[in-house]
Amino acid sequence: MIACLVIPGFELRAALRSRPRLALEPVALAPEPGREPLLGPVTAAAEAVGVRAGMRLGEALATCPELVLVEQDPAAVERDWEGVLRRLEDAGFAVETVDPGVVVFETGGVERLYGGVEAALVKALASVGSAWDPRAGAGQRRFVALAAASVARPGQAVIVEGKEEQGFLEPLPLSLLPLPSNRYAELEGLGVRRLGELASLPGGAVEERLGPEGKRAWSLARGGERRRVRGRSPAAELAEALSFPEAVANELTLRRAFGVLLDRLLARPERAGRPLRKVAVSAKLVGGGSWRRTATLREATAERGRLRAALGPKLLELPAPVTELRLEVVELADHVGNQLALVPPEGAELDGRLREGLRQVRASTGTGSVCTVVEVAPWSRIPEARALVVPRDL
Amino acid sequence: MTSTVSRAHAHTRAAAGRLNVPRPALVEAAVDGTPTVVNREVVTVVREEWRVVDRWWTDDPVDRRYFEVVLESGRNVCVYRDRDRGCWFTQRA
Numbered sequence: 001m002i003a004c005l006v007i008p009g010f011e012l013r014a015a016l017r018s019r020p021r022l023a024l025e026p027v028a029l030a031p032e033p034g035r036e037p038l039l040g041p042v043t044a045a046a047e048a049v050g051v052r053a054g055m056r057l058g059e060a061l062a063t064c065p066e067l068v069l070v071e072q073d074p075a076a077v078e079r080d081w082e083g084v085l086r087r088l089e090d091a092g093f094a095v096e097t098v099d100p101g102v103v104v105f106e107t108g109g110v111e112r113l114y115g116g117v118e119a120a121l122v123k124a125l126a127s128v129g130s131a132w133d134p135r136a137g138a139g140q141r142r143f144v145a146l147a148a149a150s151v152a153r154p155g156q157a158v159i160v161e162g163k164e165e166q167g168f169l170e171p172l173p174l175s176l177l178p179l180p181s182n183r184y185a186e187l188e189g190l191g192v193r194r195l196g197e198l199a200s201l202p203g204g205a206v207e208e209r210l211g212p213e214g215k216r217a218w219s220l221a222r223g224g225e226r227r228r229v230r231g232r233s234p235a236a237e238l239a240e241a242l243s244f245p246e247a248v249a250n251e252l253t254l255r256r257a258f259g260v261l262l263d264r265l266l267a268r269p270e271r272a273g274r275p276l277r278k279v280a281v282s283a284k285l286v287g288g289g290s291w292r293r294t295a296t297l298r299e300a301t302a303e304r305g306r307l308r309a310a311l312g313p314k315l316l317e318l319p320a321p322v323t324e325l326r327l328e329v330v331e332l333a334d335h336v337g338n339q340l341a342l343v344p345p346e347g348a349e350l351d352g353r354l355r356e357g358l359r360q361v362r363a364s365t366g367t368g369s370v371c372t373v374v375e376v377a378p379w380s381r382i383p384e385a386r387a388l389v390v391p392r393d394l
Numbered sequence: 395m396t397s398t399v400s401r402a403h404a405h406t407r408a409a410a411g412r413l414n415v416p417r418p419a420l421v422e423a424a425v426d427g428t429p430t431v432v433n434r435e436v437v438t439v440v441r442e443e444w445r446v447v448d449r450w451w452t453d454d455p456v457d458r459r460y461f462e463v464v465l466e467s468g469r470n471v472c473v474y475r476d477r478d479r480g481c482w483f484t485q486r487a
Contacts, residue, residue: 376409388411
């Protein structure tokens with residue numbers, strides 16, 4: 001069977017880990033800077049006074065003036081979620097992340113170990129820990145497992161057998177479907193409020209009215225497709241961090257710190273000569289929040305210069321001064337070295353490769369993007385009169 | 395011969411762009427004209443100073459006072475004051 005484990009409002013729970021006292025007060029996750037001012041997950045105390053996740057910030061503050069807004073903490077989310085996944089993996093589950101707070105896994109491999117599906121789910125819940133209020137569900141299909149976990153109470157596991165799927169899904173609300181909020185309103189306007197009501201409509205008519213996302217929702221309302229779970233490859237445990245005695249915003253200092261972290265990371269013996277495939281740079285911000293960016297390299301590398309070029313510009317996106325900078329290897333490549341040419345290319349072959357490279361650059365960035373610098377008056381005392389950039393058309 | 399050269403030059407100018415074009419800079423200067431703040435960064439050292447006066451015989455004369463300075467972040471920057479226009483620019487000299 002496919003099992004799903006859900007931790008509702010995971011981002012907010014992770015952000016509140018450092019401030020547990022706030023968990024009992026009306027608190028909401030603040031919107032991301034520059035995005036639409038909509039609230040993230042909210043605490044039970046906030047829900048009790050009428051504040052809902054997805055509510056407009058102004059409306060929420062008018063409803064509950066004492067509402068506390070907690071800044072997003074993506075680094076804490078990443079760290080805590082990795083901890084949850086590792087505990088599940090330690091218990092023998094091959095996990096696949098859907099979103100932070102939602103994970104699916106197959107129970108087939110561990111059912112005999114733990115004595116059945118239910119015992120396996122109980123083990124999964126116990127390995128995550130009751131502090132996160134996890135819920136589990138299992139079914140023959142992913143969406144059924146997700147729906148079962150969504151209706152379960154904290155610490156409970158709901159198992160839906162194959163023949164009970166339709167009967168189980170029918171009375172559930174449409175909010176389980178991944179649809180934009182205006183689509184829910186549209187469906188409610190048409191009198192469709194339950195998954196069963198949507199599933200009973202003709203698929204073609206739903207697609208015509210709601211488009212491809214409506215068709216997908218209709219398919220999910222009927223249980224969704226049968227797709228196997230692909231367990232993730234075990235994550236690399238390579239990270240280096242540097243704490244600053246006082247908050248730093250200077251680009252040069254940050255770049256130097258980044259260079260030091262990169263050197264330390266590349267020198268780690270656990271890497272065993274393997275190049276880096278995916279790298280993340282994160283920072284603790286002076287206001288208490290955090291910041292994180294990841295870069296997946298097209299070609300795995302352990303070259304310092306290329307890694308600096310890929311990740312260095314991301315430091316410019318830092319929204320505030322930082323108190324700690326962290327560099328982490330998310331994924332290492334499996335191979336140790338690259339196959340090099342026996343005879344280095346030269347002459348006509350090298351020219352041909354260069355032309356091909358330039359042709360590709362021009363194809364991707366447009367004409368006029370490849371230029372040659374032509375010295376016209378190198379002796380001139382006026383710097384801008386010494387050379388010209390001339391488009392190069394090969 | 396002359397017409398061929400001028401045609402070729404005209405063609406080049408239509409497609410080519412200048413390299414190292416000066417960029418406007420925000421500079422605060424002392425009474426003697428030396429920069430103290432460049433693009434909101436304090437100047438720690440003025441390493442060199444020179445003047446460029448050229449093309450005075452044309453309609454577009456050049457009269458610049460260049461300063462090579464080190465900012466507090468450690469960056470080396472070259473700035474000049476255009477004496478005709480009264481504006482500051484940065485440029486790699």
